[in-house]
Amino acid sequence: METFDAMLDQSSYGSTASLSTAQPETRHAEDTADRVNALIKTDFPSQSPIDNLPPELVAHIFSWLAVVDPLRWKPTSIDYDYPLVGWIKVSHVSQKWRQIACGHSSLWTVIDSTAVGICWATEMAARSKLLPLSITIRESSTPDVWPTYLADHLSRTQQLNLAVFSPDARLNVLGSPAPMLERLNIGSSDAGVSNFLFTPLFANDAPRLHSVKLHGCINIPWGSPVFRGFVCFEITRGLAPPQDFVYPTQDQLLTILRASPDLLTLLLKDCLPQVIAPVVLENDLVELPHLTSLALSGTATDCFLTMGLLHIPPSSRVNMRCRMQDSVNSERGRVTMANIISLLSGHIKGAIRPILSHRPGTTPPIRSLMVSSYDGNYLHLLGWRTYSGDSDGPVMFPRNAQHPLDFSLFLQLAWQPGVPDTSEPLPLTAIERLPLQSVQHLFVAARDQSWTARYWQKMARELRHVGHLRLERVPLHLFLDAFEETGDAGDRGAVLWPGLQSLTLGRNDILDYFLGTTVIVQRLYECLDKRKRVGAPLERLIIVPDIRLPQSWIDLLSSVVSFHGYETEPL
Amino acid sequence: MPTIVSVDDSTVPGEGSSRLLLLVSSDNKHIVVEEDIMSRSRFISKQVEGFEATSQRHAILLPFSSFVLNKVIEYCSHYRGYYLLEDDPDAAPPGRSPVREWDQEFLDVDRNMLLRIIKAAHYLEIKSLVGSCARAIADMIRGKTTEEMREILGVENDFTPEEEHSPSSKCTG
Structure with missing residues (x-):
């Protein structure tokens, strides 16, 4: 007979001081102790411990194996003798395993007739019984x-x-x-x-x-x-x-x-x-x-x-891919685009149920934005209510990822070639009307010569809280026209995005060894140096190249900014 | 069935509202653990429910060693207060959820230990731990030949040569 206190005295944790005198149910305890001892003696006594697991547990392991190692075969035969591979191999390991595999109906309920052939599909359906x-x-x-x-x-x-x-x-x-x-x-x-x-x-x-x-x-x-x-x-x-x-x-x-x-x-x-x-x-x-x-x-x-x-609900992700049939210069084109932007704007700003929001009754704003624009015929906006990297870190999007997870807004507008023919680049037209003022992470991918210095300056005025910028395929010489501009006064306030903390350059023309690349690097250095002098220094410059950067570039840029060059995507 | 020894008094000063359980392992080690921690075990919960009305404290003998029991308690402690769908008796059976990163590290143990943990988790009815162990074992034998599977998990080949090469479609069951 053993009391709770006595047992507790031997315990590895806690105090016994507050526990009262034990009232053991000794008969029950002794009876069941015998059974427990019997169980203990059978606990993996042999060389094959898995054989001591209950069959339903072994079947559970097989069911996981069926997920990670599904049945498949090369369809050269529809007879039973072809080398079917995958989890079914367990049925050739031992008698017990074969019995468990064949007898566990739920293992046979996921039938891919292409992978296993019609004969095995028939056999599997039979083994699945009525499940x-x-x-x-x-x-x-x-x-x-x-x-x-x-x-x-x-x-x-x-x-x-x-x-x-x-x-x-x-x-x-x-x-x-x-x-x-x-x-x-x-x-x-x-x-x-x-x-x-x-x-x-x-x-x-x-x-x-x-x-x-x-x-x-x-x-x-x-x-x-x-x-x-x-x-x-x-x-x-x-x-x-x-x-x-x-x-x-x-x-x-x-x-x-x-x-x-x-x-x-x-x-x-x-x-x-x-x-x-x-x-x-x-x-x-x-x-x-x-x-x-x-x-x-x-x-x-x-x-x-x-x-x-x-x-x-505004918490839902909206993905709209629209074919634009009318020029944005036409009345119908303007109205159509305005309607779409207005609808999305209402969605972004909509009230949210308290349980889903960061603050009851409000919707988190769009904090990260990806803007793509190609040849003036294609506009692509992708927005997140979360940060695309750390809130204080650079913009990190997987390269080639067209649909990163958890986006809140996806808008794609595509025109026939030449249809837009507008004096204003398309992204600005949309960005001006959408509630994107809280964007802090901005990713721009634009193979578009219309992104001039004036355009970048307008963009910076609309998205004034951008702290982390990433550019892919952007004509850098046009961006640098705006980036190096400090205005007549030459003060901090006149700098493009004075609060910019990090700039990430992906696949841009800075990475191509054509005539003038060194000039761009030199201009980038001068921009960064100028920003530093007017009190708007960039904290971090990241270049994600396909090639190893020349050491002379690294030395030059490192002299004005904390410089990081990656051989591969820093994810 | 475990041995359950009941004693009076249901409160323990300094331990908040969570009562204490005394778990006794097969090697006679006594481990005191807060009831909250072990509430993930449906087996333990059912045992405790049986004594709710009597306001008695419980000691439960378990048929596995303290080493295994401590691993299970470590798992339950880590997920204390977490909702895991697999352990929700009222939820629909979950699909194949992704492996939790912590579980992968936790189950980075030798074969025998892994098998002991899954057996203990099965006994204690901790479905999430059973699932993670089963997934870990499945990963061990994934893509392996039958001979490799035998070696990895220590299974004896008890087939006759004829049986071994017969297609499993001819088996009964």
């Missing part, structure tokens, strides 16, 4: 057998991923009920074929369906009763011919959205309603209070009008 399945089929790899396979198992399919390629793909199998189906992903990348979805889809019986991603399908059943209760709804026209594509009516789209109040993700790419009547009354807006991501793509007018139908 819900996740089935992935690339229709072209097994065009004759997959409809039958899918028909056999659709009733217990929870997730269906279907890649369709052949012109006569028999999608009519999707006309059968799918009572367990939760997620449907169909992708077609062939522009020359018509992949019609069977109507009525799933015989109107797919009550659990909450996520649909359709890419390149022509006959989207917009009015289907199963298009309800979505948390994810993503439709992309893809390469489907626009003249054949069945677009939704405004009512059909609104019906789907109104019946999906828990929607988290909405993506409509080149499939917006062709005729949209603006909503006049606030009460007629579709409330999507949980939306985290909205992505619209189409003509600028369609994007603007569609977004105008929705009431979404």
Whole structure:
């Protein structure tokens, strides 16, 4: 018999002073102690400790292995004798492992018929017993057998991923009920074929369906009763011919959205309603209070009008890719652009639910901004409510990353070549009207000769709190025209971005060994020296080159600023 | 079943509102730990709930060594107060969540220790730790041949030559 106090006296932590006299339940304790001792004796006594784990635990390990080492094979045979690789190798390790692997149904529920072949897919479905399945089929790899396979198992399919390629793909199998189906992903990348979805889809019986991603399908059943209760709804026209594509009516789209109040993700790419009547009354807006991501793509007018139908939280990410059909010099072009900017401006400034904000009732402002502009035909704004690096550090974006995570705002406006023909560079037109005054991290990528010194000065006046600047593909000689300008007075206040702390130069013409590079380095040195003299010194200069910088450059620039040159991206 | 020894008094001065538990390892080491820390263990929580009405204190004998028990307590202490979806009995089963960086370092131990930890976590019903251990073990044998798997995890090949080369599709189960 052992009391709690006595046991506690031997303990490795804490004090016993406050504990009262023990009242042990000795009989119970002794009985169970015997059992515990028996357990202890069987605790890994052999040379193969994993064999002492309960089968369900070994199966749990196998299920992780199935994730990190999925089944796959080279499709040279559809017989059982081909060398299937991946986690299934565990079934050849020992008798026990084979029994566990074969007997654990959930291990066999994720079936990629392309990876394992139709025979193994059949075998896996059998081993999964009656559990819900996740089935992935690339229709072209097994065009004759997959409809039958899918028909056999659709009733217990929870997730269906279907890649369709052949012109006569028999999608009519999707006309059968799918009572367990939760997620449907169909992708077609062939522009020359018509992949019609069977109507009525799933015989109107797919009550659990909450996520649909359709890419390149022509006959989207917009009015289907199963298009309800979505948390994810993503439709992309893809390469489907626009003249054949069945677009939704405004009512059909609104019906789907109104019946999906828990929607988290909405993506409509080149499939917006062709005729949209603006909503006049606030009460007629579709409330999507949980939306985290909205992505619209189409003509600028369609994007603007569609977004105008929705009431979404300002915490949601907005991704708009608009084709601009009219010159910004035309009345219609000006109005279209003004409408889009106005809509986004309202979104950025919108009130936010307290639980999501840094301060109750307010939305964090955009703090990091990426501006891209190419050849005057393309404007690309990407904004974050967070810092793109440390709040006090340089701008750090992964090179070649088109869509860094967690952006809050993405706006892309693309014109036909030559259409803008505007006296003002496009980015400034947008930046002037968006609430971006809190931007402190600015990334500019512009292969555009219109970014003159005057333009940079205007930009600096709009985004006056920029402390960290990064330039990629920017004509540096034009930037330096503004950067070295100190005004007539030659004082700190006249310097471009007097509070600038760091300047990062990525792939710019400073890195190309053409005639005049040294001149640019010399000018950069002179600018930095001048800023230092007028009391606006740059704290850090970072150059991210593809090549090793000449030592003479490093020595020159290091004499006026803390200089960092990276061989690779400093991430 | 563990041995549970109950004593009176549920408050311990200086320890805030968290009561103390006495855990006894298979090598008879007595480890006192705050109940809050071990609340991640559904097994412990259920044991404690059973004594809620009696306001008695609990000592729980556990079938693994103090070395393993201390590792589990270290894990629970690190995540004290953290919400981990895997440990939420009311949440839907999580998908394959990414590996937590701290867990990777924590589980950078030898094979036998890793297997002991997962067994203890399974016994204590700490799903998040079971998952992290299972992932770590899976990573150890990922992409390996069957022979390498046997070597890494110390598994004996008990197949006859015919069985070993037969496709697993012919197995029963």
